Amino acid sequence: MSKPRVIVFGRFPPPTDGQSLSTERFVTMLGSEYAFTRIDSSVPSEAGARQKFASYRESGNKLRIEISGSEEQCIVWQSISPQVTGHFRDRLTVLPHLKGHRTIAVIHWGSFANVFQSPLTKASARRMVRQISHFVFTDELLSNACAEWIPSDKRSVIANSVDPGLLCSNEEVQKKPTIRKDGSLRMLFLSNMIKDKGYLDVLRAGKLLTDQGLDIRIDFVGRWISETDKREFDQLVESYGLAPTIHHHGLIEDRATLKQFYLSADVFVFPSFYSHEAQPLCLIEAMSAGLPIVTTNNAGIPNMVRDGIEGFVVPAQHPGAIAAAVRQCSDNQTWLTCSRNARRRFVERYHPDAIREKWVTLVNSIHPKI
Numbered sequence: 589m590s591k592p593r594v595i596v597f598g599r600f601p602p603p604t605d606g607q608s609l610s611t612e613r614f615v616t617m618l619g620s621e622y623a624f625t626r627i628d629s630s631v632p633s634e635a636g637a638r639q640k641f642a643s644y645r646e647s648g649n650k651l652r653i654e655i656s657g658s659e660e661q662c663i664v665w666q667s668i669s670p671q672v673t674g675h676f677r678d679r680l681t682v683l684p685h686l687k688g689h690r691t692i693a694v695i696h697w698g699s700f701a702n703v704f705q706s707p708l709t710k711a712s713a714r715r716m717v718r719q720i721s722h723f724v725f726t727d728e729l730l731s732n733a734c735a736e737w738i739p740s741d742k743r744s745v746i747a748n749s750v751d752p753g754l755l756c757s758n759e760e761v762q763k764k765p766t767i768r769k770d771g772s773l774r775m776l777f778l779s780n781m782i783k784d785k786g787y788l789d790v791l792r793a794g795k796l797l798t799d800q801g802l803d804i805r806i807d808f809v810g811r812w813i814s815e816t817d818k819r820e821f822d823q824l825v826e827s828y829g830l831a832p833t834i835h836h837h838g839l840i841e842d843r844a845t846l847k848q849f850y851l852s853a854d855v856f857v858f859p860s861f862y863s864h865e866a867q868p869l870c871l872i873e874a875m876s877a878g879l880p881i882v883t884t885n886n887a888g889i890p891n892m893v894r895d896g897i898e899g900f901v902v903p904a905q906h907p908g909a910i911a912a913a914v915r916q917c918s919d920n921q922t923w924l925t926c927s928r929n930a931r932r933r934f935v936e937r938y939h940p941d942a943i944r945e946k947w948v949t950l951v952n953s954i955h956p957k958i
Contacts, residue, residue: 591623592955597651597682598666598694599630604811604841605780606869607696611666613751614694617944622951627651629667641677648681655689662955663691665720670697670864675709675716683716690954694724695734698866698887704737713737721954726867727888744950748869749943750876753843760851761878761931772805773918776853776879778846778870779860781810783817786859786884791821792907793857795828797914804833804914806857809849811839850877855917857882860889861904867892875934880926882913898930 598611608630615624627650631643655661663686669678703713717723717738724744725731731743775794779785787808794806812818825834840846850856856874858881865887872892874881881899883889895901900913917923952958 591621592951592957593625593661594618594622594951594955595625595627595651595654595661595663596666597627597629597647597663600626600628601841603630603633604839606866607667609751609869610694610696610748613749614664614666614947616751617749617940618947618951621948625654625661627654641681644677645681648685651682652685655685659689660957661689662951663689664951665691665693666696668693668695668700670695670700670702672702672706672709675703675713679712679716683719686719690721690956691719692722692724692950692954693720695730696726696866697864698730698733699864700725700730701733701737704734717742722950724950727891729888729891730866744946746946746950747938747943748867748872749938749940750869750873751843752940754847754850754873754876755940756847756851756876756878758931761927764851764878764927772803773914774852774854775804775806775857775914776809776849776855776874777806777857778809778849778873779858779868781808781812781817781821782862784860784862786861786904788821788824789859789905789907789910790857791824791828791830791834793910793914794830794833796907796911798830798833800911800915802915802918806834807849807853808834808836809838809840809846846873847877850874850879853877853879854923855880855882855914856899857910857914859884859902859904859906859910860886862886865889872934872938875930875938878927878931880917880923880930882910882917892933893930897926898933899926 596615599608600612601608627647629647631640669675703709722742723738724746726748728745731745777787777790781787797804825831850873856879858870867888881893883893884904885901893899902909902913
């Protein structure tokens with residue numbers, strides 16, 4: 589018996605970021621259940637506005653061709669926009685092709701309510717809700733933020749998860765040592781190097797900690813978005829005298845190498861104040877490795893990391909609070925408690941087996957041939 593057909597319309601790597609990885613992960617996780625057709629909606633980052641629109645229109649035409657003459661598939665739309673300009677783009681290039689087709693829209697952004705609140709898009713956003721079969725949010729807080737406009741029977745919450753290459757076993761986590769008494773405390777920041785993700789606050793916290801006499805090493809893993817930002821970062825490292833302490837590794841795509849970064853670290857630090865944040869994959873990956881986390885009360889993060897349990901929640905843009913939280917994690921008993929809680933949180937809420945089951949149930953309920 590042939591597998592049910594599912595068309596996935598969204599951004600796939602490259603470039604590598606949270607949304608593209610999540611789309612790839614979705615296809616990988618459910619590959620044994622469905623016959624997937626991928627339509628990549630990525631646009632060249634260096635392209636101008638007209639070129640980007642033309643690229644997206646071309647992707648929309650590919651979608652139209654794939655679904656023309658057939659209603660025997662389900663569409664999973666992974667790149668729906670939360671921005672006013674992006675909504676106009678979606679309205680012109682994607683939504684017209686979805687009429688009459690069962691479609692699940694996946695919300696990767698914490699600011700999706702924007703399209704319902706703007707006077708420019710609120711009417712068409714309400715029409716979009718009538719057209720789309722179902723909306724999936726990664727977090728309850730993000731789902732509730734849109735409850736005024738999307739009825740509860742059209743909303744589900746399905747969290748992100750990790751791909752097989754980054755999934756840590758219980759045995760691997762249990763082998764992690766407690767805080768090293770004979771070496772540096774290793775802090776890890778892993779994300780694209782976007783200022784609003786808080787990497788400069790991590791750097792400044794590192795300066796405070798070294799001034800206080802704590803022996804630390806900070807690994808930054810992620811690609812630079814701007815050469816100007818890179819120069820600023822390098823200049824601060826030099827002016828702070830932190831060259832022996834700070835290690836920037838750039839973009840790393842090899843999953844085994846990334847997994848080793850998580851398993852080798854002592855504390856994961858992610859003080860994001862990014863306005864489009866939703867449910868950061870890096871926090872789930874850190875919990876898989878049993879890492880205590882220092883983060884902020886931003887977007888869906890409060891439902892992921894609880895202050896004093898899986899780690900510590902600090903105010904945004906507050907290097908002093910980050911430094912204080914890291915010092916708390918340097919206590920062996922605190923570290924061990926947070927590490928065990930983080931791993932337990934991952935197993936209970938974000939393990940791929942549980943997430944996969946939720947997706948299969950939802951897709952089967954929407955798919956016209958099941």
